[in-house]
Amino acid sequence: MTQDLLDGEPTSGFQDLLGYHLAEWAEGHAVLELAVERKHCNRAGVVHGGVLATLIDTSCGFSATYCPVPGRVRRVVTLSLTSSFLGQARHGIIRAVGRMRAGGSRIVFCSAEVLDEDGKLIAMGEGSFRYRTGSKALEGVPL
Template sequence: MVVKEEGPSGFQQLLGYRLTEWTEGQAVLELDMDHKHTNRAGVLHGGVLATLIDTACGFAATFCPLPGRVRRVVTLSLTTNFTGQARHGTLRAVAKKTGGGSRIVFCQADVVDEHGKLIASGQGSFRYRSGSEHPEGVAL
């Protein structure tokens, strides 16, 4: 799934993750691991996991069903917990909005490997950008 009106961001193109599910309060990203995603030990770099958590949470907070309109957030804080390792396969980051108010929202995400094993989790707080606090978002 691509946000048709926007296309992929430069960072999304660099890492190669894709948005596969997106509904109100939820989002799923997937990433096919490649050598470019690994650290010196040959395992998935923690920065990639933090990116997947941050990005999936951001999408979970900003669903907008109206064509030509978007919602955006900025990350205020992000906590990550690394619980496993991955060397290959498809990773899946599943995020959901857990609460918040009119300007600040809270989300959490889990990242699992291709066997469903939890390899990272995280939570963050995000602030809606001006106009994005409304479900109808802003014009592109």
């Protein structure tokens, strides 16, 4: 599923390590899904805050970088990120829903919510992101 949405772009090593995938992607919107495994949990047996922060950061970044042109990509770098942890998950599939909220010529602002398998909000955050060279335009740059 990820490969289709990424149009041939290989997954990152970090994505492979954590095991999340891009489930939905459109202009200003991205959804990541992660099947919770033992490797995602802290000593208390719940999903580690670092995993949740990664999903917030990554879903925000994807929400700002949708590119409809085959063979081309858009990229951002994270300038700032905040996160709040509101609940816990021990198992199931968690979803991070990222949305681009506003932006200028180089800087965009995004937010994300992480939901457990029952749709309960377990984390949320927001960040500011800077477009990499050539990535502001919807047509992006060659892959």
